[in-house]
Amino acid sequence: MSTPGEGDRLVILGSKGGPAIRPGGPSPTSSLLELGGRRIVVDCGLGVTRGLVEAGTHLRTLDLIFVTHLHSDHVLEMGPLIHTAWTAGLETPVRVYGPAGTGYVWTRFCQSMEFDIETRIADEGRPDLRDMVEVSEFSEGEIVTDNGVRAAALRVDHPPVVDAFALRFEAAGRTVVVSGDTAYFPPLAEFAKGADILVHEAMLAEGVDRLVARTGNGARLREHLLASHTLADEAGTIAAEAGVGHLVLNHLIPADDPGIGEADWIAAVRKTWPGPLTIGRDGLVVPINQKHEKGETA
Ligand SMILES: [Zn+2]
Ligand SMILES: [Zn+2]
Numbered sequence: 001m002s003t004p005g006e007g008d009r010l011v012i013l014g015s016k017g018g019p020a021i022r023p024g025g026p027s028p029t030s031s032l033l034e035l036g037g038r039r040i041v042v043d044c045g046l047g048v049t050r051g052l053v054e055a056g057t058h059l060r061t062l063d064l065i066f067v068t069h070l071h072s073d074h075v076l077e078m079g080p081l082i083h084t085a086w087t088a089g090l091e092t093p094v095r096v097y098g099p100a101g102t103g104y105v106w107t108r109f110c111q112s113m114e115f116d117i118e119t120r121i122a123d124e125g126r127p128d129l130r131d132m133v134e135v136s137e138f139s140e141g142e143i144v145t146d147n148g149v150r151a152a153a154l155r156v157d158h159p160p161v162v163d164a165f166a167l168r169f170e171a172a173g174r175t176v177v178v179s180g181d182t183a184y185f186p187p188l189a190e191f192a193k194g195a196d197i198l199v200h201e202a203m204l205a206e207g208v209d210r211l212v213a214r215t216g217n218g219a220r221l222r223e224h225l226l227a228s229h230t231l232a233d234e235a236g237t238i239a240a241e242a243g244v245g246h247l248v249l250n251h252l253i254p255a256d257d258p259g260i261g262e263a264d265w266i267a268a269v270r271k272t273w274p275g276p277l278t279i280g281r282d283g284l285v286v287p288i289n290q291k292h293e294k295g296e297t298a
Contacts, residue, residue, distance in 0.1 A: 008174060008288035009034050010197060010248065013051030014043075015280040016255030017181070017201060017229065019073040020215070021046065025256035026282045028073035031178070031199065032057065035288065036171030038149045039063040042178055044078035047282075052081070054283060059085040066143075066151065067098035068180030069164035070105065078102075079109030086129045087120065096135045097143055097151065099163035103135040140165070148172065154191040156182035158228050166191055174288050177244070181251060183227060184234040189241035196288060198244040199280075200235040201251035204260060204268060211254040229253060232265055236273030247273055250280035 011034075014027035021027060028045030032055055039057065041048065044067060052059065062085040067075050075098070082094055096102060110117060110130050120126050136144070143151040150170040158164035158181045166188055168177045177192040179185075179200040192198045203225060212222045230238075232249065239247040249269065254260055265279045278286060 007034065008036065008172065010176060010199070010286040010288060011051075011055045012199075012248070012250055012280045012282065012284040012286075013055065014045045014047050015250055015252055015282050015284070017073065017203070017251040017253040018255075019046065019071075019076065022256050026252075027051065028076070029251050030074075030077075031250070033169060033176055035169060035174060035176065036148050038147065038171060040149065040169060041065045041081070042167065043068055043074040044076070044081055045073045046076050048077045049081045049084050051282065055285075059088040060090050061092075062090060062094050063092070064146065064149070065094060065096045065098075066167055067096070067102055068167060068178065069099055069158065069161050070101050071161060071181065074181070075102075075105060079106060079113070082106075082133055083109075083113060083117075083129065086126065086132065090129075090132060094133045095146070096133060097138055098135065099139070099165060100137050101163070102137055106133065106135050138165075139163075143167075152191075154187065156180055156188065157185045158182050161228075168192070168195070176288065177242075179230070179235075179238075181228065182230060184230045184238075186238070186241070189238050192238065192242035192244055194243055196245045197248060197286065198239050198242060198246070199248045199250050200238060201230055201253075202232040202235045202249040202265070202269075203229040203253040204232055204264060206264070207254040207257050207260045210257055210259065214257075225253060232268035233271045236269040236271065239273045239275065244275070246276040246278065246286070248278045248280055248284075248286055252280060 011032040013030040027047030030048035033040040153165040175195040
């Protein structure tokens with residue numbers, strides 16, 4: 001355990017929105033939050049396990065997992081992460097918090113891996129993985145206070161998903177808010193009030209048409225994106241109204257278009273947000289104990 005506040009950090013493990021992966025491109029959404037000596041994994045998109053290892057985490061110390069909603073780019077690797085931690089020597093129980101249906105995802109994963117789990121228990125003498133994981137399903141409001149970490153959820157606007165949540169984490173005097181997937185949702189500003197860091201999803205308007213053309217799913221995909229996600233300048237508006245210390249854009253759409261670079265994202269956000277700003281990328285580390293001055297670009 002580290003001293004509260006010391007070494008606290010946010011690591012963006014996967015920075016892209018949507019489940020597809022492409023050569024050399026970033027991974028779907030997952031983050032690691034180290035806050036007050038606790039280790040919190042937020043969302044488990046494809047690549048979360050590799051991302052945690054690359055971030056210097058020992059999988060056997062896997063602790064808390066939060067899932068914002070059950071879209072595959074946020075939950076596809078939840079079971080494989082926990083299972084891999086188990087085979088890496090997981091010593092303590094893992095607590096998973098997610099919306100309604102998260103328990104089903106976990107139990108069905110275990111069923112699909114029954115042969116391997118039973119074999120390793122018998123052959124390697126491992127404890128039963130199914131006894132080491134506790135899944136709690138949450139709705140809006142306070143989720144849990146667990147050894148100094150306080151977590152709360154706000155239902156956001158991510159049609160057609162009803163159980164989609166923003167999450168607020170408080171520990172050791174620091175607050176980090178994660179928007180989850182949402183269309184522009186003004187109540188998020190109140191929920192994120194005064195947070196040290198707001199991690200907000202973002203979409204770049206000029207990139208959407210190019211993305212839709214590449215993915216080949218035409219008008220339906222475009223319609224979904226515009227109804228369910230937030231434009232970068234709108235994320236800036238939420239950050240400004242919430243008065244957060246630092247805005248980190250994540251779940252980028254598009255995330256792997258060579259025609260769209262960090263400068264394009266920054267230009268879009270600067271229309272509405274003058275404060276500390278970081279554009280997410282896989283492996284990005286944002287220290288949490290560092291206070292930023294207004295106007296600084298981090
Ligand atoms: Zn998503
Ligand atoms: Zn989603």
